[in-house]
Amino acid sequence: MKRKIGIPLVVILGALTRESIASAPSPPDYNCTDQPEGSFDPILLQNGDISAQFIRYGATITHLLAPDQSGTPRDVILGFDYGMDYCAESTHPFFGATIGRVANRIEAGTFSVNGENYNTPLNENGCDTLHGGFVGADRWVWDVSESSDSSVTFTHTSPDLDQGFPGTVKFSVTHMLSSDNTWSIDYSATTDMDTIISMTNHAYFNLNANMNGEGTVLDHVINAPNAGKYIPVDEYLIPTGTIDPVPDYLNFTSPKALSVDIDSGTVDASGGYDNALFFTDYAPNVSRKVISMHSPITGIAVLVTSDQASVQLYTGNNLDSTIPRKKSQCDEGEGEGGECFYEWRGAATLEMQAGVDNANHRDGGFPSIDVKAGSQYKQRSEYKFGVVYS
Template sequence: MTDTQQPVTSQPWGMTPDGQPITLYTLRNPSGIQADIMDYGGVVVRLLTPDRNGNPGDIVLGHDHAEPYFSLETSPYFGALIGRYGNRIAGGRFTLDGQTYQLPVNNGPNSLHGGTRGFNQRLWTGRPLADGPALELTYLSPDGEEGYPGNLSVRVTYTLTGDNALQIDYEARADAPTILNLTNHTYWNLGGDAGRDILGHELTLRADHITPIDGTLIPTGELLPVEGTPFDFRQPTPIGARVDEPNEQLRFAGGYDHNFVLGGEGLRSVAQVRDPESGRRVEVSTDQPGMQFYSGNFLDGSIVGKGGRVYGHRWALCLETQHFPDSPNHPNFPSTVLRPGETFTSRTVYAFSAR
């Protein structure tokens, strides 16, 4: 077997802003699925899967080199690992065990995706694993980083399985009480190589409720039934079918950017996206209680991505498995508190097919 056929290979991929070397890892399985992941931000840079005719195409947005990922203006969390707390926290404040903590405010009046320099802008330590092909990424977030309490040790493992899935396993431990909400922020376009928008993609999302938001995209604390609303994706529905309907929730977010409440427990199938043109499908399974469905509303044609491709409005969608946004400020939401002696574990699987 030549080096290019090894299940995990690596190559230098530039330097971080403070001069540390970045490595790009490539995972391949026998079916021809390929995932390129860099240790800066744990970013899924490229994901090649075949269409119904067997032609490979890249189904995620991103860049051809590392530098654009350093700025949110050129890379709005493309493919990145998100933490300590994915999604928004109102006012950047939460109270834990009677103590109030202030986080950086970086999204209007709120804290978003871990703060000014979340896990998406940190250099992780990468290690290829014999099982897989797989890549283990570890990061130690020190006490006080971005305002969060406690030293937090995080391990994320990307595995490209033999049955054509990208499996993401999360694990974390802390030495003091803290809050945690880990996710991955890949932008999907199943057409391949981002040649068009995703409004024709058909979404199935097995959720009976969303957590409705206010004008700053913070949950109100209620649960809103999807029945009879543009948020009912319990049957396959084109994303563009109702995205521009006159609806207050859609108006607040400029489209879909909402947490869907997932029923059931344990690892279960919760969503599917299908592109009728290419035949590609992604089936999403997770053990998390929620999923943020985002329809690429803030993509506006200002970002030039891989191969010089301009990423236009709604050129991708995100399916971020998670706990609910702003959970620390809503006692009725599933808890995101992690205490010493506990181990947080979670698994999300994106399974690929075409027909």
Template sequence: MSATAFGVTKEGLPVTRYTLESRSGITVGVLDRGAIIQSILVPCPDGPVDVVAGFDDISGYEACDAYLGALVGRHANRLGGAFIEIDGKRWPVTANEGAKQLHGGLHGFDQKMFAAEQPAPNCLVLRCVSPDGEEGFPGEVTLQATYTLSDEGALSLDYQATSTRDTVINLTNHSYFNLNGGGSVLQHRLWLAASRFTPIDADALPTGEIRDVAGTPFDFCTAKQIGADLDACDEQLALGHGYDHNFVLDKASGELATVAELCGDQTGIRMRCVTTCPGLQLYTANFLQSPPLVKGEKTIAPREAVCLETQYFPNSMNCPAFEKPIVRAGGLYHERTIYEFIK
């Protein structure tokens, strides 16, 4: 594993890029700011293909609010009403998307500097602390994120966190994938092990309903192109401006299972997603504004990337039927997601 300078933050803090390299030729670049996955290079006959969107220096990430590649939390996705409630006690949290919170507020883990160390080859451990009361959340949370790249090219993201008080923790990685290296992802083929999803309201918040995907544009139980039904006349697609929905994964809670497979139509690169999490957010980059200049002097526009964000369900604190990501004082949050790349 190598380490190189990646610029300086607005606060004057130096950022380092760590590179993991597998024997299969896959390389992964990770930043110690936001625990960001900055690049994933997959070897192809015409040269390596970078399958995640990102920037060439830290200033690009600071100027963009799309969470490209970042570790997101304390609570990934949306919290309606911008509050959490545990055992009848309510804490208001920072509202940063209208009256709700998105991805942990204004200063979530995506904004933090992490302490990095390499305990073994192709293994990077990133650590940080979120103080008690940060963004309104109770408890001092100590987070350890371990990124491991196998010889075969599987990238494992292992999240462990503890809190000094009862709190909520719901973490995800927010990488924007394009297995062609650029252009539209609507011809990518996607399979999801999810026979149900959670419909949203006009504020993009799950309503608490769990609905079957059968007969709807949300049915990916058999692989199909992402764009196959994207323009269908469907209220949910209209509310999300495309896919921006949580899928209920067909597996036992806590079970590590394969839940998705994405295939690039031009490169043939396949990516499998394996996770312990109960849900997965499918997002077709609908809200990218003023297409930002990204790596290699390219731009990225809506529907030119897709996110597969493993998670607890959004708005779960307001939905009685949803499993709550509550972590008790002294207890352990531990979830794992693996992205396997096959060529």
């Protein structure tokens, strides 16, 4: 069954010119109660043994259920029970959202294209642009151009100078569930001006489903055989300009549990991961198996295939037991006393992307994120779910 849906969204943030565009000093009013009809309505997909739920706001995945080793479906990504919370939650952790125009960080919110300088919002600590700015793809209300029982295609047109980025860009992202229990994401975009584009999805995985008394991902085992390099960053998580051999604490070229070296991380005083691993087998437009993760508790495993150069591994360092868990991630009776919250280190992201601040590092091995007028940006990533029996 095919069904067509399409409700346009027009957001006017004020008149912008190339001379007046500047980094926004503070976030805008997101008007969460005044979004277009259907912005937060669930869109359900199912195929094989997995199912997923999406909303148009941010082209966001809100639920993803995969069977554990006993065959019980488990919701393996963090999120909210109510669609509007993806807009209204003050901490805005980007749960499940489509990220763009440019994923990760842009140093000082500035870059150049063809010798012309552009400024984007300083929406992280007042020193860089994170995930496309205050109103990036995660806060667009996307149209649904086509949908079936197992796939949905979201589209959105971002106007010239949207968040300071050049060019009018037509974006498309298709989510599909395959009968072999694979969730695939296909991104595409076309632009009328030379610009920069780098997309990703910001799903927070917890393959324990935050249940069975285990709310962290410290037991999760990661294996990325070709992630022999990484992108070193400074204290603000901005690249220092090189791509180096991976240090021991970030070395997942052999299977290793997150708990082993997480406290040796350099994200903050308590350790943690928020790092871009770089794949030594990267070649433009070539998909290959890049990273896997599994839970010894539930047996749920995910294998990622992607054509991207790096993966941002983030371990929920900012989760602090203040965001309530979804009902699908609370054990029976849990939460009645207010204790069912997402915990510190309660998730791990596997954000497939080009890298970090690539627009300001057009050499040194950083893949280009430049997209020429009239050409097409494309990206594909797949997350295949299975079971590892202990």
